[in-house]
Amino acid sequence: MNLKLAYIAIETNKFDEWREFSKVIGYQYESAGDAACLRMDSRARRVILVKGDSEDYAYSGLEMDSKDEFEAVIARLRAAGVIVMDGTPEGTALRAVEQYASFVDPGGLTVEIAYGCQDADTVFSSPVLPEGFVTGELGMGHIAFASPNNRESEAFYIDVLGARLSDHINHKMAGGELEISFLHFNPRHHTYAFASANDINPIVAKKALAKKMIHFMCEYPDIRSVLQAQERIKAAKIPFALTLGEHTNDKDVSFYVVTPSGFHLEVGAGALQIDDSTWVPQKHNAISIWGHEYQLGGGPILGAVQKWLLR
Ligand SMILES: [Fe+2]
Numbered sequence: 045m046n047l048k049l050a051y052i053a054i055e056t057n058k059f060d061e062w063r064e065f066s067k068v069i070g071y072q073y074e075s076a077g078d079a080a081c082l083r084m085d086s087r088a089r090r091v092i093l094v095k096g097d098s099e100d101y102a103y104s105g106l107e108m109d110s111k112d113e114f115e116a117v118i119a120r121l122r123a124a125g126v127i128v129m130d131g132t133p134e135g136t137a138l139r140a141v142e143q144y145a146s147f148v149d150p151g152g153l154t155v156e157i158a159y160g161c162q163d164a165d166t167v168f169s170s171p172v173l174p175e176g177f178v179t180g181e182l183g184m185g186h187i188a189f190a191s192p193n194n195r196e197s198e199a200f201y202i203d204v205l206g207a208r209l210s211d212h213i214n215h216k217m218a219g220g221e222l223e224i225s226f227l228h229f230n231p232r233h234h235t236y237a238f239a240s241a242n243d244i245n246p247i248v249a250k251k252a253l254a255k256k257m258i259h260f261m262c263e264y265p266d267i268r269s270v271l272q273a274q275e276r277i278k279a280a281k282i283p284f285a286l287t288l289g290e291h292t293n294d295k296d297v298s299f300y301v302v303t304p305s306g307f308h309l310e311v312g313a314g315a316l317q318i319d320d321s322t323w324v325p326q327k328h329n330a331i332s333i334w335g336h337e338y339q340l341g342g343g344p345i346l347g348a349v350q351k352w353l354l355r
Pocket of ligand 1: 186188260261310
């Protein structure tokens with residue numbers, strides 16, 4: 045069973061800011077009643093903006109290939125004692141799917157499963173990224189979540205939803221450690237990652253893990269298009285969260301920007317893909333091989349405090 049990330053819904057009131065942000069990133073912004081969608085390919089829905097105050101993750105949808113698979117996963121969830129809610133007709137229309145169902149995972153995140161995800165009536169068109177994003181069998185990207193207990197989330201997705209462990213990163217910071225579990229459902233190195241703070245300075249932990257979604261990632265076709273996006277973001281004066289760098293685990297070359305909702309978007313390319321027949325989960329001691337320097341210090345005094353807290 046190879047599930048794919050089909051869509052992410054974000055609760056926001058900043059539709060105008062997201063529209064401008066989309067132009068720079070390369071999404072095709074379309075209104076959908078009270079909501080809006082940021083298209084990334086032929087699909088009608090990828091990022092869905094829904095009205096609300098949290099400026100955070102609302103839900104995401106994992107796509108199944110068939111109704112049989114969809115029903116089998118619901119049965120597995122129910123057998124594990126998870127309450128599964130059937131989708132509504134309005135919700136089905138908003139997501140442009142044949143059917144969906146939702147549940148709350150052990151970390152309190154609303155997650156959905158869906159099948160029959162529909163293409164839009166029009167061809168995908170992005171003036172700044174005409175070749176489009178890397179999606180298809182890899183899904184639309186990945187999400188890094190703040191988790192109260194990454195090991196509990198990891199066990200749930202492996203046992204109940206058929207995820208496989210990609211690796212762990214144990215990153216020492218602020219007097220403690222950030223542990224991140226990376227999980228894959230298909231060859232994309234990770235679809236969901238869960239980060240927990242262990243003994244980290246509470247001020248840093250509160251800031252780093254303030255929202256349910258730390259970031260989501262969308263993949264460009266090559267490094268050249270990542271560098272072009274970097275120039276557009278500089279010109280548009282969108283704040284960078286992390287500079288260009290390379291991750292230790294998936295070898296993705298990426299940078300991070302602050303979205304209108306405050307969490308980050310990772311823009312990257314060149315991530316490795318996993319072959320389950322040969323993959324052995326690794327443990328890494330750092331997030332990045334090079335780069336990815338934090339940019340949100342808040343001026344020289346706050347920057348110095350931040351540096352001290354992160355030591
Ligand atoms: Fe990421």
